[in-house]
Amino acid sequence: MNLLVCVKHVPDTETAVRINLDDKSIQTQDVNFILNPYDEYAVEAALLLKEANGGEVTAITMGPDAAKKTLRTTLAMGADKAIHIACEHTADSGATAKCLAKAIKENDYDLIFCGKQAMDIDNAQVPVMLAEILGLPNISAINKLEVADGKATAHREFEGGVEVVETSLPAVISCHKGLNDPRYASLKGIMMAKKKPIEDSGCSCSVPDIEVVKMEYPPQRSGGKIVGEGVAAVSELVRLLHEEAKVI
Amino acid sequence: MKALVFVEQRKGEFRKAAIEALCEGRRLSEGGACVAVVIGSNVNGIAGQLGGFGADKVLVADNALLENYSTEGYTAALQKAVAETSPDAVLMAATAMGRDLAPRLGARLDVPVLADVTSLTWSDGLQAVRPVYAGKVLMTVKANKKGAIATTRPKAFLPKESDGRSADVQALEFGLTEVDIKAKVKQVQSEGEDMIELTEADFVVSGGRGMKSEESFKLLDNLAKVLGGAVGASRAAVDAGWRGHSEQVGQTGKVVAPTLYIAAGISGAIQHLAGMTSSKVIVAINKDSEAPIFKIADYGIVGDVNEILPALTEEIRKLK
Amino acid sequence: MSEEEKFDCIVVGAGPAGLSAALTLAKAGVEVAVLERGDYPGAKNVMGGILFTTMLDKLIPEFWKSAPVERHVTHRRFSVLSKDGEVAVDFKTAAYNEPPFNNTWTVLRAKFDRWYGDQVEEAGAMIIPGMMVSELLLDGGRVVGVKTEPGGDELNCDCVIVAEGANSFLAEQVGLRQPHDGKHMAVAVKEVIGMPQDVIESRFHLNDNEGCAYEIFGQAVQGTFGSGFLYTNKESLSIGIGSTIHDMKKNQLNPNEVLEHFKNHPAIAPLVRGGESLEYSAHMIPEGGYSHLPKLTMDGLILAGDAAGLVNASHYHEGSNLAMASGVLAAETVIAAKEKGDFSDATLAQYRTKMEGSFVLKDLKKFQKFSQFLIDNPHLLRDYPDSMVGLLTDYFRISEKPKAQIEKEVFDRFKKEIGIFNIAKDLYKAWRATR
Numbered sequence A: 001m002n003l004l005v006c007v008k009h010v011p012d013t014e015t016a017v018r019i020n021l022d023d024k025s026i027q028t029q030d031v032n033f034i035l036n037p038y039d040e041y042a043v044e045a046a047l048l049l050k051e052a053n054g055g056e057v058t059a060i061t062m063g064p065d066a067a068k069k070t071l072r073t074t075l076a077m078g079a080d081k082a083i084h085i086a087c088e089h090t091a092d093s094g095a096t097a098k099c100l101a102k103a104i105k106e107n108d109y110d111l112i113f114c115g116k117q118a119m120d121i122d123n124a125q126v127p128v129m130l131a132e133i134l135g136l137p138n139i140s141a142i143n144k145l146e147v148a149d150g151k152a153t154a155h156r157e158f159e160g161g162v163e164v165v166e167t168s169l170p171a172v173i174s175c176h177k178g179l180n181d182p183r184y185a186s187l188k189g190i191m192m193a194k195k196k197p198i199e200d201s202g203c204s205c206s207v208p209d210i211e212v213v214k215m216e217y218p219p220q221r222s223g224g225k226i227v228g229e230g231v232a233a234v235s236e237l238v239r240l241l242h243e244e245a246k247v248i
Numbered sequence B: 001m002k003a004l005v006f007v008e009q010r011k012g013e014f015r016k017a018a019i020e021a022l023c024e025g026r027r028l029s030e031g032g033a034c035v036a037v038v039i040g041s042n043v044n045g046i047a048g049q050l051g052g053f054g055a056d057k058v059l060v061a062d063n064a065l066l067e068n069y070s071t072e073g074y075t076a077a078l079q080k081a082v083a084e085t086s087p088d089a090v091l092m093a094a095t096a097m098g099r100d101l102a103p104r105l106g107a108r109l110d111v112p113v114l115a116d117v118t119s120l121t122w123s124d125g126l127q128a129v130r131p132v133y134a135g136k137v138l139m140t141v142k143a144n145k146k147g148a149i150a151t152t153r154p155k156a157f158l159p160k161e162s163d164g165r166s167a168d169v170q171a172l173e174f175g176l177t178e179v180d181i182k183a184k185v186k187q188v189q190s191e192g193e194d195m196i197e198l199t200e201a202d203f204v205v206s207g208g209r210g211m212k213s214e215e216s217f218k219l220l221d222n223l224a225k226v227l228g229g230a231v232g233a234s235r236a237a238v239d240a241g242w243r244g245h246s247e248q249v250g251q252t253g254k255v256v257a258p259t260l261y262i263a264a265g266i267s268g269a270i271q272h273l274a275g276m277t278s279s280k281v282i283v284a285i286n287k288d289s290e291a292p293i294f295k296i297a298d299y300g301i302v303g304d305v306n307e308i309l310p311a312l313t314e315e316i317r318k319l320k
Numbered sequence C: 001m002s003e004e005e006k007f008d009c010i011v012v013g014a015g016p017a018g019l020s021a022a023l024t025l026a027k028a029g030v031e032v033a034v035l036e037r038g039d040y041p042g043a044k045n046v047m048g049g050i051l052f053t054t055m056l057d058k059l060i061p062e063f064w065k066s067a068p069v070e071r072h073v074t075h076r077r078f079s080v081l082s083k084d085g086e087v088a089v090d091f092k093t094a095a096y097n098e099p100p101f102n103n104t105w106t107v108l109r110a111k112f113d114r115w116y117g118d119q120v121e122e123a124g125a126m127i128i129p130g131m132m133v134s135e136l137l138l139d140g141g142r143v144v145g146v147k148t149e150p151g152g153d154e155l156n157c158d159c160v161i162v163a164e165g166a167n168s169f170l171a172e173q174v175g176l177r178q179p180h181d182g183k184h185m186a187v188a189v190k191e192v193i194g195m196p197q198d199v200i201e202s203r204f205h206l207n208d209n210e211g212c213a214y215e216i217f218g219q220a221v222q223g224t225f226g227s228g229f230l231y232t233n234k235e236s237l238s239i240g241i242g243s244t245i246h247d248m249k250k251n252q253l254n255p256n257e258v259l260e261h262f263k264n265h266p267a268i269a270p271l272v273r274g275g276e277s278l279e280y281s282a283h284m285i286p287e288g289g290y291s292h293l294p295k296l297t298m299d300g301l302i303l304a305g306d307a308a309g310l311v312n313a314s315h316y317h318e319g320s321n322l323a324m325a326s327g328v329l330a331a332e333t334v335i336a337a338k339e340k341g342d343f344s345d346a347t348l349a350q351y352r353t354k355m356e357g358s359f360v361l362k363d364l365k366k367f368q369k370f371s372q373f374l375i376d377n378p379h380l381l382r383d384y385p386d387s388m389v390g391l392l393t394d395y396f397r398i399s400e401k402p403k404a405q406i407e408k409e410v411f412d413r414f415k416k417e418i419g420i421f422n423i424a425k426d427l428y429k430a431w432r433a434t435r
């Protein structure tokens, strides 16, 4: 099978995010960037399929030069080759999807895997937009997948249940936690990754349709009070919730 | 301005979050029109009641092929609704359905989509505030194109009570055949009927690694029952296999904003906080008085969950 | 990777020691890989924050032009805290405002190590983060490679430089070091407190880019054998305490509480007031000094930096510079061994000789008795500060008492509490201990 994984280079979730003086962007200097955690599920899903059916896994990212580090991580996990689209406009899903679609169009992939959501701007839109532009069906945020007979069947959660969705291939699938246990890159994988090719592709981005007006920190929650210790404090807590906070 | 609001229903019932989106559409379009869209099968009967929440008119796509949600079928219906009304902005709730449908429609119409917004304004264009970087930053964004779409975060917008009015219902005519829907729902596995959905619950009681076992989560089930709320879990508890992934609260789980959130045996890692800091009141129960969760909790009890939870359940039962 | 692929040298740990070794090796064209368990160099590194840079300046001339250093230190201060007071020696000079800025900088290691790692990669070394060395591979008593986690893969080489920091399990694995007994191992906790630049500069009387370093003894660590520190970064303070594990245990102290106590001391509280806690971390420091140095080499292996116990635990608190210097000397030893085609202990042992000839072991030797002296005389840090502050409090107290009477009373109290003979004895012993 010919498989593609879209991956994004995002700040480590532990990072204390600092807003730049322009109030429109965040400081990236001294921030550790990682492979988007949801994309790990996507990479793992693609690798499992390749291992079961043979074929090839290509990883693609659109982002600054530093994003190549994330491609190396996917190559170290086991992807065969990678494409880097040099572009900075990665906060706009529409622009990203168009740009990715252009790089993808010439190839036929049986399945395109994405993460459910990039843990930076938290859009959760690129996979679906990409599918629309490529004219492919999509299933988003899946946590179970079977591929057989040219069809993919996936489980997708909604508020109050699970939908079992079946689609013809090719298709775009975005992966949620629970789908699999992503593997770590082994030392052998890391060493081999250094020798795998990363193809450079130009950016074809238009000006984004979404303008960032400003960024600010959310109001801080002020630490409250410790009502007390042990069971003895319970009745006081309930009184406070009832009389002071008025929530029960 | 004119707003078009997609109002999600499942099994003939409108989702709370969808009503919130409709009320926000009404507020934004003050002076202009607010049109609702309902999509499904056998939904003609329920559409009119949306007038009570401010819809001037309801467009209905009622078709057996739309019985279950499908990205392709619903997008086709909405595309038709947009063509008929040419709205200034399209709103829908940021539910599993909305977050799948909005980007598909956005890409089809080539308009920007503002995802998971917590506040909206209209001034010659749609402007929204969105939590980004797992809520560490609030970003104000503006769509530089007419007809932009926004998905509204559940519980971030206050719904109104219905004033009982009923709106005109008009059918959407568009061609749809089975082959148009390549990704289709084969089966829907519903959770228990009386289960309160985590993101919609007014009370959420979550447990973490400190609960120590699947067994002791019963204490939380009991507390949730007394409160009329839902049970959540930290990732540590989910990864240990004590609860399902659908109950995880946090950056890789659900974002909840109940009136009362109780965190039991949860340390308060930054990724967990990402999912619950918008709760109105937060209570923490932890045996370690230094646990970071106390820094953001309104009320805390230092103690063992196994002792505190039963006592708390009992005390609240007495109150009710 | 072909199965036979092999590096000339594998460095374990991307701290100052490991990175300096790799930089020296890469510059000489030696094939070197650095394995670091953190997600990036610096991810797991805790340091209070004074980097002495004599070595760094040699490795990367005028590093301060590109390195993420915070401030150069122009103001040093040593003090002892009593329960409610402080006596200090305070020194400051503008002479340190000229390059090379007295080779004394405050740094935040997470930033600095990352930058340093980039320089090392540019020089041609391969840095592999996220990879822990779990075991050294031995072949008949000779180290021939490493085993890594996650994955359990093995990697071969001619020589391993172990630069894994204070708690070196690898050195223990091959018997070069024994599990520590707590007496010569300090535990240090450190907090970074965010503060606006202008507040820092006015509060600590600093001009642009100038920094200060406070070393604080006595009640800073509740009279144990250790000290507290406070350094200024650009927009934050590094504050922390360190004391031997043994002393902490004996006095039933918990390092986090000691730091809290320190921060709340009336002499310290106003300096940190209003700051925002950004980061908190704990780590060990090997303080055995010269007399507790392990054997530094064996067939196919060299120990460098903290893993070798190279910390000058005197009032200099110097570890990073010794780590860098030892890394360079280890690399030079490997380069010579490669030329010779012999990585046996006999060849690698010239590392120790090189170290004896450099400031690294000369300094450790000079201070070797100093720590022991302080350990043997706990009253110096425990009792003297209170007496001294008490005496000065009486001496400066303004009342209707005639000054002559005050002087007499204070002197009597001094004789009783401390005694001229005792203080002379202690001073003499202290002087002896640093010869």
Ligand SMILES: Cc1cc2nc3c(=O)[nH]c(=O)nc-3n(C[C@H](O)[C@H](O)[C@H](O)COP(=O)(O)OP(=O)(O)OC[C@H]3O[C@@H](n4cnc5c(N)ncnc54)[C@H](O)[C@@H]3O)c2cc1C
Binding pocket: A013, A037, B207, B208, B209, B210, B211, B233, B234, B235, B236, B237, B248, B249, B250, B251, B252, B253, B254, B264, B265, B266, B267, B268, B269, B270, B271, B272, B275, B285, B286, B287, B288, B291, B303, B304, B305, B306
């Ligand atoms: C990319 C990424 C995404 C993540 N996403 C999420 C996410 O979505 N949601 C999430 O929750 N985490 C997430 N995490 C994990 C997160 O970092 C923490 O590891 C996790 O939240 C810890 O769960 P916990 O608080 O239950 O466990 P711990 O941190 O182990 O805390 C357990 C707490 O229980 C207390 N305790 C123990 N016994 C008792 C007792 N008998 N009575 C009372 N208290 C007791 C302890 O004092 C402690 O504070 C993510 C991590 C990463 C790297």
Ligand SMILES: Cc1cc2nc3c(=O)[nH]c(=O)nc-3n(C[C@H](O)[C@H](O)[C@H](O)COP(=O)(O)OP(=O)(O)OC[C@H]3O[C@@H](n4cnc5c(N)ncnc54)[C@H](O)[C@@H]3O)c2cc1C
Binding pocket: C012, C013, C014, C015, C016, C017, C018, C035, C036, C037, C038, C041, C042, C044, C045, C046, C047, C048, C049, C050, C051, C052, C131, C132, C133, C134, C163, C164, C165, C166, C188, C189, C190, C240, C242, C282, C283, C284, C285, C304, C305, C306, C307, C310, C311, C317, C318, C319, C320, C321, C323
């Ligand atoms: C609180 C504190 C304050 C200090 N203040 C100062 C000061 O002001 N000035 C000063 O000069 N010194 C100071 N020191 C001492 C200084 O930090 C150390 O001497 C110096 O960091 C030693 O460098 P190193 O390279 O030997 O070890 P480290 O800096 O400890 O680096 C070791 C590296 O190895 C990695 N590692 C460990 N085990 C493995 C493994 N098995 N596999 C792969 N990687 C591994 C670690 O993650 C780490 O990155 C301080 C120390 C502490 C704890």
Ligand SMILES: Nc1ncnc2c1ncn2[C@@H]1O[C@H](COP(=O)(O)O)[C@@H](O)[C@H]1O
Binding pocket: A006, A007, A008, A036, A038, A039, A042, A060, A061, A062, A063, A090, A093, A096, A100, A113, A114, A115, A116, A117, A118, A119, A121, A122, A123, A124, A125, A126, A127
């Ligand atoms: N710049 C990008 N390059 C490659 N893939 C991306 C990029 N941005 C988003 N994606 C993919 O789309 C998913 C959802 O991202 P988003 O819509 O930005 O939340 C991610 O998990 C990736 O799989």
